[in-house]
Amino acid sequence: MLDWLDAFLISGFFGVLQIIGLGLLVHLQMGLSRVANFGVAGFWGLGLYVFGVLYIKVDWPFGDPFQFLICAFLATVASGLAGLLVAWLIADLDVDGALVGTLGFATVVLILATTQTELTGGATGLGGMRFPYDLGPAKTNEFVWVLITTVLVGAILLYVRWVHRSPYGRLLIAVGTNEPLARSLGKSTTRAKLTLFATTSALMGLLGAMQGVMFRFLNPATITINITLAALAGLILGGITRVWGAVVGVLFTVGLFDIVIQFYAPLPQEWFTQAIPVAREAVFGAALVLVLLFRPKGLLGEMKRPQLMRRIHDFN
């Protein structure tokens, strides 16, 4: 049925979706409330590993889809709680402190995933996850999973769009632009940061669980800083303060490399194993430097609050 579709293209598209989802969530953290997060891979990886370990190691009295739903829910909760804890630790730190703190958290998750061999399979990894349905060939199951993930990322996009149009989003912008002034208006800026980190980290964990199902294998090599860098590079390139920034930026970076160049560029086959992955990181870095030099607000430019307020209110 899906003979026309390359299996690698499906996973490439899934990867793009994941990074867009993460980029959208980082946009709420860094673009609106300006809380730095260099530990995206940690929250995402925690979700992936909590889901995988619970799914594989626990002898559940029921099968799928309930097994998936319970494990994915617990993975989401675990990442949300981790987000709450990390936010509590970094809430009063400056940008540098928050960057180091979140990076430290991601490193802890990576080390635990690698060293807790009995639980996680360590560096050799751990298999045994399944799709919560069986529609026949693996490619069909994967394709349907990509569709489900598209719906999830679409929902995250709609949520981010709503946040921009809500008092909650206004509070996040206020926290990001002038925290002492927000406090003087009675806003508990610490609570706002904790709530934000808990919800966005929870959704990062859910995306991690989605990753676990797609690849049915836990591997610490997937939860490295590359995930964080891809989400950040895409977001900054697209426009860190814009709703569509992550979508545009990730399509221009990860999408361009992992889909267009991987599948459609007429390049020698041997380049794809060595040269292209290295070039990918180098080009992401170069693109980031160029954007920050010549268009620091990203391709979509800065937040257009006056236009948005004109559209949603009639106070003229």
Next chain:
Amino acid sequence: MTSTEHGRSEIRIRGAKKSFSGRVVVDVDDLVLGDAAVEGLLGPNGAGKTTLMRMIMHSIPLDEGTVTLHKADGSTITLSELPAHQMMSHGVVKSTQVISDFDQLTILDSMLLAVAGSRHESPLRWSAEKELAAEYEDEIRHYLDYFGFTDPNAIAGSAGEKKLLDIVRCLLLKPEVLLLDEPTAGLPEDVTQNVMSVIRDLGEQGTSVVIVEHDLDVIWQLCDEVTFMAEGRVLMKSDPETIRGDSTVVEKYLGAGHG
């Protein structure tokens, strides 16, 4: 619980001290602010007026002493033990001396931010924006018209506009005690008159207003009582006429020949 004599909330400062690098900036033994409807805080530069205001709001922690709020209903709250963001929930609100705004937010945004409560600011309350705008539309329109904000969807540009927006945010919070730090600095004459008129009305309606202001005309016209500070201490507290005529005040602040 006994209510305050005048039926307004007042702030009592006892034994409050603050030093920076060993230099005492504020040393207030016993001071009540808010026992008159509109009260001025006067003194030369470095007298400690702004620091005292910040100590009241707990944006600067006290080295010693206490600041308590005695509400009109008789209840007492120790402000110097509260985090800064809880002052507003007890009706104590302050405008900023240094011009301060939210870079990305429009004038309307700023007003909606001020009136929004935590129930509106939930991360999952879908219709909150419409509810909020509908609930406060009349009030926001009133201030937009009264202070002549021509485009509420613009980001405040000039220093005067930002200063005015700061005052409007404070007014929207419906304070019981309003501390204004140089509220008319940089404002055009007609807007200054509007601000003074609003302050007078607030005082008459039961809010205790405390003003730090270098424009003496504002102090003489508005205030029912004036506290004079110098070198971190309260030297005198009396009605404006007495303050104007006092030799110490004239010598330390007003200068000879001041009418």
